[in-house]
Amino acid sequence: MIDFTLDSVHQELQDMYRKFAEERVKPLAHEMDEKEEFDRGLLKEMQECGFFGIPFGEEYGGAGGDVLSYVLCMEEMSKVDASTGITLSVHTSLCASTIEEFGTEEQKQKWLRPLADGSKIGCFGLTEPGAGSDVAGARTVAVKDGDEYVINGEKIFTTNSGFADTFLVFALTDKSVPAHKGMSAFLVDRNTPGITVTADIPRMGIRAASNAAVVYEDVRVPAENLLGGVEGKGFKMAMKALDGGRIGIAAQSVGIAQGAINEAIKYDKERVQFGKTIASFQNTQFKLAEMQTKVDAARLMTWRAAVAKDKGEAYNVYAAMAKLMASEVANEVTRGCVQLLGGYGYAREYTVERMMRDAKITEIYEGTSEVMKMVVSGSMNLK
Numbered sequence: 001m002i003d004f005t006l007d008s009v010h011q012e013l014q015d016m017y018r019k020f021a022e023e024r025v026k027p028l029a030h031e032m033d034e035k036e037e038f039d040r041g042l043l044k045e046m047q048e049c050g051f052f053g054i055p056f057g058e059e060y061g062g063a064g065g066d067v068l069s070y071v072l073c074m075e076e077m078s079k080v081d082a083s084t085g086i087t088l089s090v091h092t093s094l095c096a097s098t099i100e101e102f103g104t105e106e107q108k109q110k111w112l113r114p115l116a117d118g119s120k121i122g123c124f125g126l127t128e129p130g131a132g133s134d135v136a137g138a139r140t141v142a143v144k145d146g147d148e149y150v151i152n153g154e155k156i157f158t159t160n161s162g163f164a165d166t167f168l169v170f171a172l173t174d175k176s177v178p179a180h181k182g183m184s185a186f187l188v189d190r191n192t193p194g195i196t197v198t199a200d201i202p203r204m205g206i207r208a209a210s211n212a213a214v215v216y217e218d219v220r221v222p223a224e225n226l227l228g229g230v231e232g233k234g235f236k237m238a239m240k241a242l243d244g245g246r247i248g249i250a251a252q253s254v255g256i257a258q259g260a261i262n263e264a265i266k267y268d269k270e271r272v273q274f275g276k277t278i279a280s281f282q283n284t285q286f287k288l289a290e291m292q293t294k295v296d297a298a299r300l301m302t303w304r305a306a307v308a309k310d311k312g313e314a315y316n317v318y319a320a321m322a323k324l325m326a327s328e329v330a331n332e333v334t335r336g337c338v339q340l341l342g343g344y345g346y347a348r349e350y351t352v353e354r355m356m357r358d359a360k361i362t363e364i365y366e367g368t369s370e371v372m373k374m375v376v377s378g379s380m381n382l383k
């Protein structure tokens with residue numbers, strides 16, 4: 001039996017996320033993009049409302065929801081502001097979920113709890129200047145020294161790093177073996193001496209999100225901060241984190257695309273040319289019909305991946321397919337919506353311009369579209 005509709009609990013959550021996004025996020029989105037800065041008041045409000053703990057158990061201070069609820073929240077936030085979406089996503093899917101999945105009980109109490117109850121924000125430091133798609137090319141090291149590890153290296157593009165409290169950082173603990181076996185993950189408090197977060201990297205889109213390079217210079221952490229308490233599992237942890245993260249990025253993509261369609265409909269019902277509204281032209285109607293069909297397909301693929309993860313089933317290929325599809329749809333749809341608004345679509349004042357810029361990153365981070373094709377083709381028994 002397959003049911004493509006949301007049950008009443010998820011419908012209520014969706015309504016609640018939508019209301020918050022419309023009333024609290026949307027009014028700030030344009031200004032945050034212009035200022036290239038996330039509104040700290042909004043961040044605090046989201047923390048207090050429990051948005052940063054949606055899929056985590058109540059025993060760890062979370063909201064006790066599921067991945068599907070988190071996906072619904074991601075779509076609603078990203079519909080009005082993709083920067084809010086990614087801030088939520090990196091904290092939830094990449095940082096806190098990885099601690100939930102791989103942390104020891106003590107680590108969950110100490111590090112997951114404050115992330116799940118919203119009192120702290122997390123980030124995820126995997127990418128390095130020389131290691132992007134090829135994660136195994138990482139050079140950051142963590143050397144054991146008594147009952148401490150000393151971390152040295154540089155991470156780049158670490159989302160949330162400007163204000164995050166908890167840094168989940170990947171480093172080589174054994175350089176004599178390939179990174180698949182020699183990488184480990186560490187929980188690092190922002191205030192640890194030796195951490196330098198650079199200024200935010202100027203960007204095309206999601207400009208309100210915080211994103212910077214982070215330099216680790218002789219950063220000493222207690223051995224108990226080794227995630228899971230075992231060396232050599234970091235690569236696997238990172239790959240699992242990204243598998244889950246891609247569901248969030250797929251939802252972000254669906255949100256951006258749906259938000260752009262909503263804006264285009266509103267505008268085209270009012271704008272009159274040749275004595276008729278733009279919405280009354282069949283070209284406009286057919287374009288919107290095509291776009292909405294693709295967004296619905298991407299949404300269903302995203303829900304499939306989320307539900308598979310909730311059920312404890314294999315979801316990595318579903319997640320890669322959903323991200324590949326949804327990110328391409330987000331780019332096609334936002335470009336199409338700019339066209340439907342004509343010159344005003346190109347103007348900074350109208351939201352679709354920002355959405356088109358924001359959409360591009362969904363094809364790049366948490367694995368590029370090319371990497372998604374590697375994951376999907378790798379599952380197809382082609383060799």
Ligand SMILES: Cc1cc2nc3c(=O)[nH]c(=O)nc-3n(C[C@H](O)[C@H](O)[C@H](O)COP(=O)(O)OP(=O)(O)OC[C@H]3O[C@@H](n4cnc5c(N)ncnc54)[C@H](O)[C@@H]3O)c2cc1C
Pocket residue numbers: 090124125126127131132133134156157158159160203206211361364365366367368369370371
């Ligand atoms: C705004 C933003 C936020 C980010 N947030 C985070 C974060 O929070 N934490 C984090 O760790 N990282 C983060 N990243 C990093 C992001 O995940 C990487 O940029 C991404 O994985 C691609 O790596 P790269 O930029 O080094 O590109 P490269 O790996 O150098 O790729 C360049 C191009 O070559 C293609 N390519 C590479 N290898 C192959 C291949 N084998 N076959 C075919 N094509 C290939 C790629 O698909 C891409 O098109 C972020 C990046 C950005 C821009």
